[in-house]
Amino acid sequence: MSKPYLFLIGALVLLAAGVGIFAYTRSTTTSQQPTTYPASQPSPSQIPPPPPSEPALQSQITLTVNSPKNGQAVSTANITVSGVTVPNADVAVNDKDLKADASGKFSTSILLDEGENEIFVTASDANGNYSEWDGTVTYTPAQ
Structure with missing residues (x-):
């Protein structure tokens, strides 16, 4: 060759x-190199349950404050806050906790400062349903 x-x-x-x-x-x-495979759909038994969600907001209950009226002017420092809600509800008037009676009535006394005073009332039942009311009362001492 x-x-x-x-x-x-x-x-x-x-x-x-x-x-x-x-x-x-x-x-x-x-x-x-790692082998990748297309994602397959898990069977229904392999799907984990969804995480627990936060409880849904509860509905409002009735709450009527009969006294004092929002915007009312008074000449005495000690006033009565009264009203009606659902029977046996837990009620709070500013920082005072009380319980409505079997008819839903509640009443408590509070001491006002001179000038404008904010009054905040909440009511809630055993199921977590609640309602709120806020108003202003102006205390001007009698002369």
Whole structure:
């Protein structure tokens, strides 16, 4: 055989070896990477239950403050706050806690400061239902 043919055969062998090495290297490199599969749908038994949600807001109950009236002006420092709500409700008048009677009536006395006084009344029942009322009473001492 002549030298040009031997050179050509040698070049082809080297080229084939290079392609083989490249293919081998590429296949081992891709097999080392993590294989990802398309996401499958979990069966209903595999789906975890939803987390517990916060309790829904409760509905309002009736609350009527009969005395004093919002915006009322008084000349005595000691006044009675009275009204009606649901029977046996927990009632708070400013910082005083009390209980409505079996008819829902409540009454308590509070001491006013001179000038405008905010009165805040809340009522709630055993189921967590509630209602609020706020008003202002102005105390001006009698002269």
